[in-house]
Amino acid sequence: MKYFIMILQISILFLFNFIGQLIQDYFSLSIPGSLIGMLLLFSMLMLKIIPLESIQGGIDILLRDIPFFFIPVSVGVIQYLSFFYGKGAFTILLVIVSTFLVISISGIVTNFILKKEEKSYE
Amino acid sequence: MNNVITGIIAVAATFLLYRGSKRIYMYKPSSFTLPIFLSTSSIVILMLLTGISYETYMIGGRWLDFFLGPIVVSLAVPLYREIKLIKKYAGAITIGIFAGSLTGVITGIAGAKLFGFERWVSETIASKSVTAPIAIRITETAGGNISLTAVFVTIAGISGAMFGPVILKMCRIHHPVAKGLSIGTASHAIGTAKVLENSQMEGAVSALSMTVSAVIVSFLAPIFLSIM
Numbered sequence: 001m002k003y004f005i006m007i008l009q010i011s012i013l014f015l016f017n018f019i020g021q022l023i024q025d026y027f028s029l030s031i032p033g034s035l036i037g038m039l040l041l042f043s044m045l046m047l048k049i050i051p052l053e054s055i056q057g058g059i060d061i062l063l064r065d066i067p068f069f070f071i072p073v074s075v076g077v078i079q080y081l082s083f084f085y086g087k088g089a090f091t092i093l094l095v096i097v098s099t100f101l102v103i104s105i106s107g108i109v110t111n112f113i114l115k116k117e118e119k120s121y122e
Numbered sequence: 123m124n125n126v127i128t129g130i131i132a133v134a135a136t137f138l139l140y141r142g143s144k145r146i147y148m149y150k151p152s153s154f155t156l157p158i159f160l161s162t163s164s165i166v167i168l169m170l171l172t173g174i175s176y177e178t179y180m181i182g183g184r185w186l187d188f189f190l191g192p193i194v195v196s197l198a199v200p201l202y203r204e205i206k207l208i209k210k211y212a213g214a215i216t217i218g219i220f221a222g223s224l225t226g227v228i229t230g231i232a233g234a235k236l237f238g239f240e241r242w243v244s245e246t247i248a249s250k251s252v253t254a255p256i257a258i259r260i261t262e263t264a265g266g267n268i269s270l271t272a273v274f275v276t277i278a279g280i281s282g283a284m285f286g287p288v289i290l291k292m293c294r295i296h297h298p299v300a301k302g303l304s305i306g307t308a309s310h311a312i313g314t315a316k317v318l319e320n321s322q323m324e325g326a327v328s329a330l331s332m333t334v335s336a337v338i339v340s341f342l343a344p345i346f347l348s349i350m
Contacts, residue, residue, distance in 0.1 A: 013192035072183030106222025
């Protein structure tokens with residue numbers, strides 16, 4: 001029974017993803033259906049149409065192991081090994097350096113503003 | 123029938139390697155034992171050694187891909203749980219995400235130019251910080267290579283999840299909002315999965331950041347591609 005409920009709770013995610021995709025297609029939006037689905041579920045939670053207690057069990061199980069589902073996409077790198085053997089290798093370096101810059105700059109900016117805000121509260 | 127068996131074997135092997143990686147990470151947590159990195163690289167090495175093709179692996183791999191959309195939907199839950207906190211810091215969060223998105227687009231394009239790559243590389247790399255479905259769409263509009271974009275997105279995700287915590291420590295950033303925000307902005311869902319380990323709060327801010335940055339980058343990338 002416990003597993004049955006969990007499967008139902010996870011099915012809700014598929015349903016919202018599907019609705020999100022329908023909306024994306026219908027209005028030909030550039031925002032992906034999954035993000036639309038997330039915003040829809042979020043609104044349903046905020047409006048208390050869907051109580052958190054009714055879905056959180058299964059979702060929390062899924063949230064713990066998100067990386068598992070990203071493995072096949074990541075394995076896709078294997079198709080580009082020949083591109084990365086040559087000059088393409090620099091693109092990997094570039095992506096990594098740019099990612100590190102995004103992390104440090106957004107972190108520093110946010111931290112700076114947070115500290116300033118906290119000071120002005122005092 | 124044969125395909126079903128191949129698929130089941132691929133998923134089962136992926137699951138076992140993932141569980142194994144998770145256990146290793148528990149005993150020896152470090153950037154290089156991060157489960158997504160350890161399990162992906164061991165599968166790639168296994169495939170190269172045994173000669174199993176990507177198409178064969180993906181017979182089962184595709185089943186896991188079906189979960190990617192619903193997983194993004196599931197991030198509504200941590201977001202809802204932490205909404206009070208997000209409202210409280212709304213100003214800082216908005217500016218922080220914008221700063222990060224801008225950095226990603228500009229450094230990506232500038233770097234591709236610096237290394238002397240052709241135009242399509244800039245068009246492919248500009249959107250690499252955001253979640254794959256949006257990155258692909260941005261690249262498609264710009265005229266880059268969409269399957270390579272997916273690879274860049276993955277590298278941005280995994281490298282940020284692996285080394286993000288170290289970088290944040292080096293920059294002396296300890297506030298959970300700033301930590302979740304920067305990793306979500308740089309490394310989308312893969313980064314979010316990593317920071318969810320630390321706390322629901324960081325996970326929520328990260329989920330929000332990957333969503334907002336995706337929207338911001340879809341505006342910024344075409345602008346900077348046309349002026350740079």
